Amino acid sequence: MEITADFDGGNILVDEVRGPSASLRIRSDSNAPFYQWFYFRAEGVAGENRQFAISNAAGASYPGAWSQYRVLASADHIMWNRLPTSFEEGVLKFTHEEAPETASYAFFVPYPETRRRALLTVATGTPGVERRSIGRSVQDRSLDMLVFGEETGGERIWVIARQHAGEPMAEWAAEGLVRRLLDPADEVAKELKAKTTISVIPNANPDGSALGNLRANADGVDLNRDWKEPASASREVAAIKRAIAHDGVDYFIDLHGDETRPYIWVVPPGAHLDPAAARKALHFVLELARLHPELQPPPVGIEGEDAAEAGMSVNYIATTYGCPAWTLEMPFPEVPGFGDSLLADGCMRFGRSCLEALNVVIGQGK
Ligand SMILES: [Zn+2]
Structure with a gap:
């Protein structure tokens, strides 16, 4: 699986990818400590259950937000759907079941x-x-x-x-x-x-x-x-x-x-x-x-x-x-x-x- 965020509005740091599982962190704002926005694309492992873990979620600007939050995903940037998401022991975990070849994941629907x-x-x-x-x-x-x-x-x-x-x-x-x-x-x-x-x-x-x-x-x-x-x-x-x-x-x-x-x-x-x-x-x-x-x-x-x-x-x-x-x-x-x-x-x-x-x-x- 390949993960990229090198595009308009993109934000993610990749620590490790193993098969369909990835360990990620959100990057802080330019010259400022704020962070919570994330937006990235994953490719490969089509049909498998992609699993993501954002390990620095507890340190985000509004950590209280994660407990009732579900990540948004889209294959076409038109339809965005919520994914099963959990926030446990400071880590935000979410799963994309039977993922398409390419999909985007974001904190909210990006405005390009x-x-x-x-x-x-x-x-x-x-x-x-x-x-x-x-x-x-x-x-x-x-x-x-x-x-x-x-x-x-x-x-x-x-x-x-x-x-x-x-x-x-x-x-x-x-x-x-x-x-x-x-x-x-x-x-x-x-x-x-x-x-x-x-x-x-x-x-x-x-x-x-x-x-x-x-x-x-x-x-x-x-x-x-x-x-x-x-x-x-x-x-x-x-x-x-x-x-x-x-x-x-x-x-x-x-x-x-x-x-x-x-x-x-x-x-x-x-x-x-x-x-x-x-x-x-x-x-x-x-x-x-x-x-x-x-x-x-x-x-x-x-x-x-x-x-x-x-x-x-x-x-x-x-x-x-x-x-x-x-x-x-x-x-x-x-x-x-x-x-x-x-x-x-x-x-x-x-x-x-x-x-x-x-x-x-x-x-x-x-
Ligand atoms: Zn505001």
Whole structure:
């Protein structure tokens, strides 16, 4: 059996392969100690039961995540299925029974760079859509943004995704949202574009995504801890802050994945909004919950004030601009009662729902 991870988003270290069994470790982020994201391909031993053991799972950034987690596998990168998985004595073990000649294994359905490029190309050719590069990453990748809607002086919505590289659900959701905005027949998209301008950054951390990192950019900076004032250490966050300062913001969404919690939830921004903004912030969450029963209230013990100290985007935006700002967390594990309703398609559907909820909230006057 041959194991490779030398491709876009790949991450695994191979310690030993014996027949259909492999002992593996997850590699840490570039210049940072975080790790949990893995993604690799195995070839050979077709028809046999492939057995994998990730020996450093206990030291991952969120070891509590493994106990209720099952690894995803795919032969064609379209259909992803869960494998029998166990976490015992610090080792994550999983088995692929009667494995095909080639299969990929990942912590979540990977979102490939080629797909992002294709989406940006489609968007670029669509009337009424502007594609902008707002800066360059550490490794000189473009930070791409799509802008939808008339420049009518209406309100501005910002959506950013995948500050944390190993949370591809964020980019799946961003694609769902972008595709809805690109659909000329979609009533929600039409209404929203008529009254607002929507700026979308589908991938805020293209280096980390390509490198197979969990959280950090190429320099080892956790971007969603880098929004503290006065200055951000990363050029990615600095570029996004500049673009927002230039264009203004009235609503802000930051899309993420949660390794541990098996539901969608919204992180409180921790900033004190005026009553009108706070009402809109809550209204949006209630609309989302109506569309997605997988959404649950924030876990007990998560205080908004912690976010204020942590350098997260939502606190910076809410504090600086006084507007609603949401960190939306989608789950890595299956959702009890809903199974795998939030793989790639489900996350795209969630992105579409974000527009629907925004349209209701913004339609309610000021
Ligand atoms: Zn995150």
